[in-house]
Amino acid sequence: MMFKVKDLWVKVQGHDKYILKGVNLSICKGEVHVLMGPNGSGKSTLLKTIIGMPQYKITRGAILFMGKEINNLQPYERAKIGIGIAFQNPPSIRVKTEYLVKLITTKFRTKPLPYEEYRISHLVGRDLYDGFSGGEMKRTEMYLTMLQRPKLALLDEPDSGVDVDSLALIAKGIEQLMEEGASILLVTHLGYILKYLDIVTELHVMINGKIVYSGEPEKALNLILTQGYSYFVKGGG
Amino acid sequence: MDNKELKVDFSRYDYGEKEAIEEVEEIPNEYKEKAKEVGIEVDKGEGIYFQIDHNVIYQKLIERLRRKGVIIMSVGEALRRFAWAKMYYWRALSSRSDKVSKIAEEYRRNGYFIYVPPRLKLDEPIQACLFIAKQNIAQPVHNLIIVGDGAEVTLITGCTAITEEALHIGVSEFYISNNAKLTFIMIHNWTPKIHVRPRTGVIVGKGGIFINYYVNMRPGITLQMLPKAILYDGAKAYLTSIIKSGGEALVDIGGRIIFKGNDTRGEVITRSVAMDRSEVTMRGILKTEGNVNARGHLECRGLLLSDSAKAIAIPQLEARGMRANLTHEAAIGKISEKELNYLMAKGFTEEEAVSIIVRGFLEAGVELLPENVREGVRLALDSMAKSL
Numbered sequence: 072m073m074f075k076v077k078d079l080w081v082k083v084q085g086h087d088k089y090i091l092k093g094v095n096l097s098i099c100k101g102e103v104h105v106l107m108g109p110n111g112s113g114k115s116t117l118l119k120t121i122i123g124m125p126q127y128k129i130t131r132g133a134i135l136f137m138g139k140e141i142n143n144l145q146p147y148e149r150a151k152i153g154i155g156i157a158f159q160n161p162p163s164i165r166v167k168t169e170y171l172v173k174l175i176t177t178k179f180r181t182k183p184l185p186y187e188e189y190r191i192s193h194l195v196g197r198d199l200y201d202g203f204s205g206g207e208m209k210r211t212e213m214y215l216t217m218l219q220r221p222k223l224a225l226l227d228e229p230d231s232g233v234d235v236d237s238l239a240l241i242a243k244g245i246e247q248l249m250e251e252g253a254s255i256l257l258v259t260h261l262g263y264i265l266k267y268l269d270i271v272t273e274l275h276v277m278i279n280g281k282i283v284y285s286g287e288p289e290k291a292l293n294l295i296l297t298q299g300y301s302y303f304v305k306g307g308g
Numbered sequence: 309m310d311n312k313e314l315k316v317d318f319s320r321y322d323y324g325e326k327e328a329i330e331e332v333e334e335i336p337n338e339y340k341e342k343a344k345e346v347g348i349e350v351d352k353g354e355g356i357y358f359q360i361d362h363n364v365i366y367q368k369l370i371e372r373l374r375r376k377g378v379i380i381m382s383v384g385e386a387l388r389r390f391a392w393a394k395m396y397y398w399r400a401l402s403s404r405s406d407k408v409s410k411i412a413e414e415y416r417r418n419g420y421f422i423y424v425p426p427r428l429k430l431d432e433p434i435q436a437c438l439f440i441a442k443q444n445i446a447q448p449v450h451n452l453i454i455v456g457d458g459a460e461v462t463l464i465t466g467c468t469a470i471t472e473e474a475l476h477i478g479v480s481e482f483y484i485s486n487n488a489k490l491t492f493i494m495i496h497n498w499t500p501k502i503h504v505r506p507r508t509g510v511i512v513g514k515g516g517i518f519i520n521y522y523v524n525m526r527p528g529i530t531l532q533m534l535p536k537a538i539l540y541d542g543a544k545a546y547l548t549s550i551i552k553s554g555g556e557a558l559v560d561i562g563g564r565i566i567f568k569g570n571d572t573r574g575e576v577i578t579r580s581v582a583m584d585r586s587e588v589t590m591r592g593i594l595k596t597e598g599n600v601n602a603r604g605h606l607e608c609r610g611l612l613l614s615d616s617a618k619a620i621a622i623p624q625l626e627a628r629g630m631r632a633n634l635t636h637e638a639a640i641g642k643i644s645e646k647e648l649n650y651l652m653a654k655g656f657t658e659e660e661a662v663s664i665i666v667r668g669f670l671e672a673g674v675e676l677l678p679e680n681v682r683e684g685v686r687l688a689l690d691s692m693a694k695s696l
Contacts, residue, residue, distance in 0.1 A: 122653045123653070124649055124653065125649065126649075145652070145657070146649070146652040146653045146655075147652055147655050147656055147657050147660075150653065150654060150655030151655060156653050156654075158650065158653070161650055162644065162646045162647050162650050164647045164650070164651070164664075164665065164668060165665070165668040165669055165671070166664055166665065166667065166668030166671075167668070167671070170667075170668075171654075171664070174656075174664065175654060175655065178655050178656070179655065198668070215654065219654075219655060
């Protein structure tokens with residue numbers, strides 16, 4: 072198994088309440104898994120815990136990557152072994168975007184991709200995410216994630232708040248990751264991006280810190296769109 | 309001008325005698341390498357002034373520029389040889405304004421004199437190095453730059469020391485004639501016990517442009533300076549100060565712009581990174597004289613990297629009449645946790661992430677500099693963002 076989450080319980084530092092309550096998930100090499108769920112259900116927390124953000128504390132369970140438990144690895148160590156994340160709301164940082172591109176490609180010994188493929192040529196001379204539109208931000212974040220050539224890509228709502236053109240470019244990026252044999256865990260709130268993807272292995276629905284449904288994507292998406300998440304809350308599926 | 313904390317005992321330094329030291333054909337490697345850290349590359353360039361302690365040890369000016377009327381020499385020699393040079397001596401500043409200026413006038417231990425004749429535009433920067441090598445020495449220099457009508461020049465001044473204790477006093481007067489442009493880059497890198505007191509006065513004539521770009525990689529024990537630029541009709545001034553302080557350093561920096569003419573523009577930007585127990589005061593003063601059409605902006609930003617470091621921002625705006633438009637922004641804080649976490653998730657260690665954020669913070673005003681000096685300046689900034 073490429074990647075596995077086993078009975079994962081997670082709290083945010085300084086809070087008593089559990090955000091994740093026994094999450095289980097398995098992803099094989101080259102698979103695309105989609106995670107959906109209402110706001111606050113724990114989707115982003117799961118991704119941030121997988122990458123090792125310090126404020127998310129694992130009290131039980133394990134994250135396994137290529138057969139090894141990575142619970143105690145630092146975020147940069149996780150990135151180094153092949154986990155990449157595209158954040159939902161990345162912070163604006165006073166660093167020139169092209170400088171960061173140089174640093175990332177140097178670190179991961181990869182070649183920069185053409186800026187034009189993600190329509191970010193006009194942005195790279197600016198400070199990262201400083202005054203970027205929604206689409207510009209998501210395209211740039213996707214571009215930066217691609218630079219790592221990740222084995223597992225965690226994509227947190229790459230489709231929220233973007234225009235149709237950006238959506239198509241981001242979908243192209245996801246397809247390129249698939250061609251390179253990467254596994255993907257994609258969080259989407261409304262599922263817009265799914266229309267652009269040919270193959271999705273499995274769709275999971277997360278409610279209140281638990282995955283309550285895993286199954287064939289088209290059927291699940293239909294249920295969400297027609298009946299809403301309340302269908303899953305009631306324990307349907 | 310010195311406040312209590314920034315006191316210096318001026319009497320304990322050696323002001324020396326005037327020595328007759330011969331200029332050298334080649335600067336010793338030890339000095340060369342050290343000068344390189346502050347942007348001075350003596351093997352390159354068309355005009356160079358190199359002073360160690362009180363003595364000019366090396367000067368260079370290529371024949372082509374000499375024939376066109378460019379002058380580079382010690383200020384003492386210039387005052388002896390050219391009657392007109394005296395007209396510029398103590399005009400933008402007063403020798404009686406403070407103790408530091410008085411000392412500079414009393415001892416007169418050289419300093420550079422640079423003259424660029426009207427309409428001459430120099431592509432290559434002129435370089436000047438003020439170097440301290442002797443223990444416990446006071447180095448009071450007086451620098452003069454005169455840029456003729458419509459002329460353009462870039463000067464890189466590097467100041468550094470290999471001794472532990474010393475006092476550096478640098479009086480600088482710059483005269484930028486009508487429609488002329490001076491880009492003045494100054495890079496300082498001191499040893500931890502040196503006191504540094506630059507005093508800078510600049511007069512920018514009609515339509516002239518003054519770009520002042522100051523980088524301090526290590527400030528010594530105390531540093532106090534507040535360069536002043538006076539702008540006449542249509543003149544522009546951009547004053548940027550970038551500093552990283554550590555140890556016990558006490559720093560008081562910034563810039564002043566006096567808007568004397570109409571259609572004047574000015575900007576004072578200060579960025580300081582404070583570590584250990586160091587304290588930095590960032591000052592900015594924008595002031596109009598008379599009811600002039602002026603536009604100015606001040607920015608003071610401090611980044612604190614230790615719980616004992618201190619930063620103070622003192623922006624000051626002063627305008628009379630309805631034609632001025634002066635603004636300021638000031639911010640002091642630590643590195644954002646969110647930014648740090650983001651970079652760590654992108655594969656950087658915490659140390660690397662801090663360095664990236666600090667490096668970005670230091671990048672201000674570089675785009676105002678000519679293309680051919682940016683790389684050297686960025687190398688200095690890169691080295692400041694390391695070893696935090």
